[in-house]
Amino acid sequence: MQCVFISIRCRPGTAYDVADAIALREIHSELYSISGEYDLLVKMYIPEGEDVGKYINANLLDVPGIERTLTTLTFKAF
Template identity: 65%
Template sequence: MTTTLFVQIRCKPGTAYNVADEIGLREIHSELYSISGDFDLLLKLRVPSGEDIGRYINDNLLNIEGIERTNTIQTYKVFTR
């Protein structure tokens, strides 16, 4: 069982592609998008149940060079047709 999170990532100017490449190398994401607006990237990831979400993000994401700010959104239920 996992917890699904969306993480909005703001990158330092000119670093979004490098940040995306580094996230890809770490294989921590389920999906990764470039986006418009206040943030540059949108990361979908699944954290193992029971894992400390803050620590997981801190240990696996926030030490990537070029990340300026993040906003994490935790999901609860998936609605399907």
């Protein structure tokens, strides 16, 4: 499985609704509210053999209220 971190910027006033919608999909390992340029941080494991971009597009980016995302791929745990 490929571990990725996805920073999510939400439309103003929608962060809680976006977080609730993501939580209901049960596609994440961890979900945090964060400070800074983005509102939420999602830790997600992409199943082996899946295309990372297509998986994220199909399972996450259609959540209403998401304005922008930044995906960080991981390579090795220390």
